[in-house]
Amino acid sequence: MGSEQDWLVKLAAGGVGGKLVKALGLPAPVALVRGGTGSAAPLAGRHFVCRALPGGFAGEGAAAALSALGAEIFADAPAGDDARIDGVVVDATGCRNAADLRSLYEVFHPLLRRLARCGRIVVIAARPDGQGDALAAATARGIEGFVRSLAKEAGKRGATANLIVADPAVAPERLAGPLRFFSSDGSAYVTGQALTVSGLVPAPAGLPAPMRLSGRVAVVTGAARGIGAAIAARLAEEGATVVCLDVPPAQAPLAEVAGRIGGVALTLDITGDPAQLADILGERFGGVDIVVHNAGITRDKTLANMKPEAWDQVMAVNLAAIAAADATLDARGLLRDGGRIVCLSSIAGIAGNYGQTNYALSKAAVIGYAAARAPALAGRGITINAVAPGFIETPMTRKMPLLTREVARRLNSLAQGGLPEDVAEAVCFLACPDAFGVTGQTLRVCGQSLLGA
Ligand code: NAD
Numbered sequence: 001m002g003s004e005q006d007w008l009v010k011l012a013a014g015g016v017g018g019k020l021v022k023a024l025g026l027p028a029p030v031a032l033v034r035g036g037t038g039s040a041a042p043l044a045g046r047h048f049v050c051r052a053l054p055g056g057f058a059g060e061g062a063a064a065a066l067s068a069l070g071a072e073i074f075a076d077a078p079a080g081d082d083a084r085i086d087g088v089v090v091d092a093t094g095c096r097n098a099a100d101l102r103s104l105y106e107v108f109h110p111l112l113r114r115l116a117r118c119g120r121i122v123v124i125a126a127r128p129d130g131q132g133d134a135l136a137a138a139t140a141r142g143i144e145g146f147v148r149s150l151a152k153e154a155g156k157r158g159a160t161a162n163l164i165v166a167d168p169a170v171a172p173e174r175l176a177g178p179l180r181f182f183s184s185d186g187s188a189y190v191t192g193q194a195l196t197v198s199g200l201v202p203a204p205a206g207l208p209a210p211m212r213l214s215g216r217v218a219v220v221t222g223a224a225r226g227i228g229a230a231i232a233a234r235l236a237e238e239g240a241t242v243v244c245l246d247v248p249p250a251q252a253p254l255a256e257v258a259g260r261i262g263g264v265a266l267t268l269d270i271t272g273d274p275a276q277l278a279d280i281l282g283e284r285f286g287g288v289d290i291v292v293h294n295a296g297i298t299r300d301k302t303l304a305n306m307k308p309e310a311w312d313q314v315m316a317v318n319l320a321a322i323a324a325a326d327a328t329l330d331a332r333g334l335l336r337d338g339g340r341i342v343c344l345s346s347i348a349g350i351a352g353n354y355g356q357t358n359y360a361l362s363k364a365a366v367i368g369y370a371a372a373r374a375p376a377l378a379g380r381g382i383t384i385n386a387v388a389p390g391f392i393e394t395p396m397t398r399k400m401p402l403l404t405r406e407v408a409r410r411l412n413s414l415a416q417g418g419l420p421e422d423v424a425e426a427v428c429f430l431a432c433p434d435a436f437g438v439t440g441q442t443l444r445v446c447g448q449s450l451l452g453a
Contacts, residue, residue, distance in 0.1 A: 008410075029414060029416035030156075030158030032414065033117075034419070034425075042069055042180070046071050047071070048074070053093075053100065058091040066087075068176075071086075077111055084116040086116050088111050089179070091124045092104060092143055093168070095139050096135065101143075112153070119157070119160075120184075122179060123164070125166075126140045127167040147163040154413075158414065160192075164194075175197055190443070195438055196441060204433045204436055212432045214238075214239035217281070218243065218288070218289065219243040220245065225246075226395055227423045236261035240431075241262075241285070242264070243285075244258040244266065246267060246268075264284075271321050281329070288336065291342070292431070294427075296344055297313060297314060322343060339382040341370075341377075342386070342430050347449050349362070349365075351451040367388070369384075370440055374439040378439060384440065386443070387445060388445070389444075390418060391447075392445075393417045411451065415447075423445050
């Protein structure tokens with residue numbers, strides 16, 4: 001992984017530094033384990049406890065999916081006080097009242113002290129809105145509060161806790177993709193999140209492995225640097241041919257990224273004529289499978305001090321260009337069946353942010369855009385989702401004032417900033433065939449930031 005980690009993660013990792021961090025009462029962020037997610041068996045050698053609470057429908061499928069990823073599955077923690085477990089997956093879809101919920105306590109209470117650093121917790125719960133009675137709906141919803149709180153406790157040791165929400169009508173194979181993501185190192189900076197798996201999008205004919213994106217054509221906007229460059233690299237690693245797009249002044253770094261990953265560099269301003277991109281994708285590739293709307297800009301000022309051009313530029317790049325590009329690809333039938341659209345949002349679009357009325361509006365709009373378009377695209381096997389990063393170490397956040405930057409970095413359950421690679425992993429997961437159960441949603445990559453929590 002190419003990106004630099006932050007100074008406090010490095011300091012806390014050292015013997016003397018670790019003691020100093022403790023003595024000063026600073027948060028001690030754990031160096032997160034990343035990488036290796038391109039493998040067909042990302043959980044090889046990992047010990048997972050997989051439990052199904054009574055009445056659930058997802059336990060067997062979950063255990064089979066974890067085994068297929070190489071994990072060794074146990075019903076309980078291995079004997080011996082020192083034996084660590086790398087993950088806990090619990091099917092809680094059968095919980096319908098307070099008495100049922102006690103088994104959550106009973107399962108997790110003894111296991112948590114055994115969870116390894118950077119371990120994984122995944123809970124599967126029923127959809128609250130799919131429950132027949134109010135108490136069952138309340139129970140299902142309550143599990144979300146449980147997981148979000150557990151994530152805050154797990155974060156102290158660099159571990160994550162996430163929730164998969166599904167209803168019984170959903171085939172178990174739909175859970176495999178989200179389970180892969182939440183239980184592997186690719187979700188190092190994703191915690192306290194819930195993903196709903198729906199039956200909206202038909203299952204693809206066959207799920208390729210291990211190069212999940214072989215034969216697919218992807219376009220990534222804003223690919224010359226930061227998050228976009230990491231996304232392009234990750235998609236290429238999974239076998240996609242990646243068209244790396246950025247503005248003409250970014251030609252040199254763009255060519256470097258495209259050259260490094262065996263992709264194609266395309267200098268183009270996305271606020272220009274959307275026909276340009278469609279022409280190239282049509283002529284050179286006959287269409288496109290994955291569209292990642294990553295290019296984004298900030299023009300921060302309080303609304304009272306904001307010049308109209310700052311408002312207009314942000315809307316043009318962060319919102320209008322996305323809708324215009326998609327409309328042109330649609331009109332020409334260039335987005336192929338089984339396609340994937342991923343739009344980069346931001347936690348500013350969820351929480352709002354001082355001095356970012358324009359940016360937060362555009363990023364909230366993108367969340368609405370993904371949710372609104374999902375049903376119409378589903379019939380063709382196409383998913384559309386948003387990814388909302390929190391504080392990520394990139395040139396964009398390097399421009400922030402020192403103190404603001406330091407506060408933003410620490411205000412999350414993992415007490416550190418994320419890396420572009422963390423966002424790339426989330427985008428890559430959503431772009432993969434096995435994410436077909438996830439559409440119209442927003443996945444936060446924010447270490448469970450307190451903003452908009
Ligand atoms: P960045 O500024 O480092 O990179 C953005 C890239 O987009 C640049 O290469 C830029 O040249 C390109 N771009 C800008 N306008 C363009 C246009 N009109 N046409 C083509 N390309 C254009 O940003 P980043 O931090 O890597 O952010 C990537 C995305 O993630 C953005 O949408 C951003 O809003 C979002 N995001 C970032 C963070 C973070 O912490 N860095 C947090 C939340 C959301």
